[in-house]
Amino acid sequence: MNAYLACVxxxxxxxxxxxxxxxxxxxxxxxxxxxxxxxxxGATVLLVALLTTGAFTEGQDFxxxxxxxxxxxxxxxxxxxxxxxxxxxxxxGATALLRLTGLS
Amino acid sequence: xxxGMCSSHRTDDPVERTTGLVRFSDLPPGVLRDIxxxxxxxxxxxxxxxxxxxxxxxxxxxxxxxxxxVYAGSAQFSAVAxxxxxxxxxAAAATGLLLNSRTAAFSLAVADSLGRSWPARLVGAHxxxxxxxAFVLAQPDLRSRKAAFWISGAGxxxxxxxxxxxGALAGSALGDTGRFGLDAAFPAVLLAxxxxxxxxxxxxxxxxxxxxxxALAATPVLPAGAPVLLALLGLVAMRRRVPVTPxxxxxxx
Numbered sequence: 372m373n374a375y376l377a378c379v380x381x382x383x384x385x386x387x388x389x390x391x392x393x394x395x396x397x398x399x400x401x402x403x404x405x406x407x408x409x410x411x412x413g414a415t416v417l418l419v420a421l422l423t424t425g426a427f428t429e430g431q432d433f434x435x436x437x438x439x440x441x442x443x444x445x446x447x448x449x450x451x452x453x454x455x456x457x458x459x460x461x462x463x464g465a466t467a468l469l470r471l472t473g474l475s
Numbered sequence: 476x477x478x479g480m481c482s483s484h485r486t487d488d489p490v491e492r493t494t495g496l497v498r499f500s501d502l503p504p505g506v507l508r509d510i511x512x513x514x515x516x517x518x519x520x521x522x523x524x525x526x527x528x529x530x531x532x533x534x535x536x537x538x539x540x541x542x543x544x545v546y547a548g549s550a551q552f553s554a555v556a557x558x559x560x561x562x563x564x565x566a567a568a569a570t571g572l573l574l575n576s577r578t579a580a581f582s583l584a585v586a587d588s589l590g591r592s593w594p595a596r597l598v599g600a601h602x603x604x605x606x607x608x609a610f611v612l613a614q615p616d617l618r619s620r621k622a623a624f625w626i627s628g629a630g631x632x633x634x635x636x637x638x639x640x641x642g643a644l645a646g647s648a649l650g651d652t653g654r655f656g657l658d659a660a661f662p663a664v665l666l667a668x669x670x671x672x673x674x675x676x677x678x679x680x681x682x683x684x685x686x687x688x689x690a691l692a693a694t695p696v697l698p699a700g701a702p703v704l705l706a707l708l709g710l711v712a713m714r715r716r717v718p719v720t721p722x723x724x725x726x727x728x
Contacts, residue, residue: 378564383544385572390603393582394596410577415672419683420690420706422665438659445663456519462663466656
């Protein structure tokens with residue numbers, strides 16, 4: 372089977388199973404607070420790791436400075452609670468401009 | 476921020492038993508406007524997701540099918556980030572699943588609001604997201620929670636899938652993505668998603684920082700996808716402390 376399709380189907384089936392937990396168990400079970408917290412913080416850890424490796428690396432090498440610089444611009448905009456579209460445009464725009472100047 | 480958490484309202488509301496359908500008028504004033512604002516925000520996220528996925532080299536049907544079948548913003552972004560970085564489909568699915576495991580906690584919290592029939596439960600389950608959970612948990616009684624769930628859930632599903640499709644079409648027209656800096660947009664999107672959590676939560680900050688260092692250090696030596704999962708070791712930096720914060724309606728899933 373196509374690898375992309377397999378990925379989408381496995382992710383879809385697993386996600387739906389998580390979502391069914393509530394409606395199926397319906398009030399019979401409650402997750403311990405400690406487990407809930409681990410899941411919440413675990414999600415954050417994954418996102419931070421993804422964005423850091425995505426910002427600095429390409430394959431197994433350094434991605435060059437333009438990309439992390441653009442991500443930083445987007446991060447500052449997000450920190451100042453700029454709208455999502457501004458964050459995306461700011462990050463992409465800064466990276467594109469830096470590349471125009473010849474930075475990798 | 477989110478009054479009226481679920482535990483005190485259960486099945487003993489007589490009104491809820493008599494009506495099967497939800498109405499806009501069941502919602503407290505202002506909630507419909509809040510839902511509309513989140514719909515607009517999610518449309519922008521969806522457009523970006525579609526465009527960036529296709530610009531990153533994935534066939535058009537991947538972001539579209541993923542949005543219909545997986546339907547979870549941050550997990551979709553993460554899975555696509557792993558795929559376009561050259562990670563295998565297994566690593567991509569594992570990353571997305573770990574991110575979506577929190578949906579199980581949300582689904583337990585909002586289960587009441589889906590309705591009692593099995594079709595409602597089975598269809599409603601697919602519509603559970605950070606946003607719908609946040610809207611539901613903010614409502615004062617069961618009737619308005621049910622309305623909030625189905626109105627925000629159906630609206631978000633429609634808007635998300637239409638905007639992802641539109642973005643994917645636009646992305647395939649872009650051509651060379653490096654020139655437009657779109658490779659920086661993906662990490663920036665993830666950063667915007669994660670900021671509210673790290674802003675308010677010291678544990679998330681500590682664990683996230685340790686995990687990021689681990690992932691960066693592991694990237695040159697491990698196959699793509701693995702460093703991000705290894706970052707979960709950062710969870711040991713957590714300190715014990717009191718309850719979790721619920722999601723806020725403003726943050727896309």
